[in-house]
Amino acid sequence: MTTPLRIVLPGGSGQVGNILSRHFHAQGHEVVVLxxxxxxxxxxxxxxxxxxxxxxxxxxxxxxxxxxxAGRSVDCRYTPSNRRAIKESRVQTTHLLGRAIGQSVRxxxxxxxxxxxxxxxxxxxxxxxxxTGEIGGNETDAPAKWSFSIDVAxxxxxxxxxxxxxxxxxxxxxxxxxxxxxxxxxxxxxxRLVRFGLGGTAASGQQFVSWIHDEDFLRSIDYLIARxxxxxxVNIASPTPLGNREFMKALRQAWGTSIGLxxxxxxxxxGTFFRRTETELVLxxxxxxxxxxVEDGFQFxxxxxxxxxxxxxxxxxxxxxxxxx
Numbered sequence: 001m002t003t004p005l006r007i008v009l010p011g012g013s014g015q016v017g018n019i020l021s022r023h024f025h026a027q028g029h030e031v032v033v034l035x036x037x038x039x040x041x042x043x044x045x046x047x048x049x050x051x052x053x054x055x056x057x058x059x060x061x062x063x064x065x066x067x068x069x070a071g072r073s074v075d076c077r078y079t080p081s082n083r084r085a086i087k088e089s090r091v092q093t094t095h096l097l098g099r100a101i102g103q104s105v106r107x108x109x110x111x112x113x114x115x116x117x118x119x120x121x122x123x124x125x126x127x128x129x130x131x132t133g134e135i136g137g138n139e140t141d142a143p144a145k146w147s148f149s150i151d152v153a154x155x156x157x158x159x160x161x162x163x164x165x166x167x168x169x170x171x172x173x174x175x176x177x178x179x180x181x182x183x184x185x186x187x188x189x190x191x192r193l194v195r196f197g198l199g200g201t202a203a204s205g206q207q208f209v210s211w212i213h214d215e216d217f218l219r220s221i222d223y224l225i226a227r228x229x230x231x232x233x234v235n236i237a238s239p240t241p242l243g244n245r246e247f248m249k250a251l252r253q254a255w256g257t258s259i260g261l262x263x264x265x266x267x268x269x270x271g272t273f274f275r276r277t278e279t280e281l282v283l284x285x286x287x288x289x290x291x292x293x294v295e296d297g298f299q300f301x302x303x304x305x306x307x308x309x310x311x312x313x314x315x316x317x318x319x320x321x322x323x324x325x
Contacts, residue, residue: 011070098163129291176237180214200260205245
C-alpha cells in the first residue's frame, strides 16, 4: 500500500465527489469533503459556504492534495439566474481557495481543479488535444448560446491559473463525461432510455461523444497525483471518442436490445425543455483525446466504448439485483 495521503475535496458531496471519496477512502487515505450541507459519510465532512473564509481553511494545512469540484450543475435550463449561479459557483470558489491557500502555512502540494472538455469547440472534423485543440466560442456551425459554456470554462480556468500559489503544482482537469453505474448519473440516464426503447440516435448521430469509464477516471487521478512532473491542463477522457449513433448502438447491444427509437432535433428541444435542461449536452460534438496521458504512458483499462458499456451495464445490473434482494 502507498503512504496514506490527506486529500481535501471542496464540493465533494456530488456524484463525482462521491466516486473519488469512496476510492480514496478504500485506499486508506484520509478524506475531507467540504460541503454546504454536512451529512453522515465514512469520511469527514466539513461545512463551508463556498463564499467566505472560515474555520474550513484549517483543513488545507498539511493536506497533500486538494481537488476542487465545487460548481452548480449544468443540467438545467440556461436562464439568466442559472447562468449566473453556474459561472459564479465555479469562479468564486476557485478564487476563494486561492486566497485560503495563500494564507496557509503548510498548503497542499498539489491543487487539482475541475474543468471540462466542453471548453473545446464543436468538433466533427478532427480530435481536440491539449496542444492543438481549439477553444470554442466562435464556431459558425454551432448555436450562439453554446458560447456560454465556453465562457464558464475559460473563466474557471483563468481564476485557477491566476491564483498566486508559489511552489504548488496545479492541474486543470478537462474531464469528459464520467460514466459510472451510480444511480442518477449520466450513464444511468442513458441506460434508462435504452431500457424503455428510447435509446436511439440523437439528431444526425454524427456528433462525437467524449467519455471516460469511472475506473479509468480514478486511475488517471491516481496517476497524476503520483507524477510530480505533470502540471497545467490535462484532458481526462477515453482515447476513442465516437459518434452518437455508434455510441448508442453499443450501449443497446450491451443491454441486449436492438430497439432504440431515434430522436430528431425538434424532439430533443421539446424533451430537454420539459426536463429543464439544454440540448447542448446532447448535440455538441465533443471529440476530445487525452494526448498528455497517452504520451506519458498511462494505460487505459477501457479505451473502447463497447467493452466499457458492457462492464457498466453488468455492474448496474449487479447493483440493481442487490437492491431487490
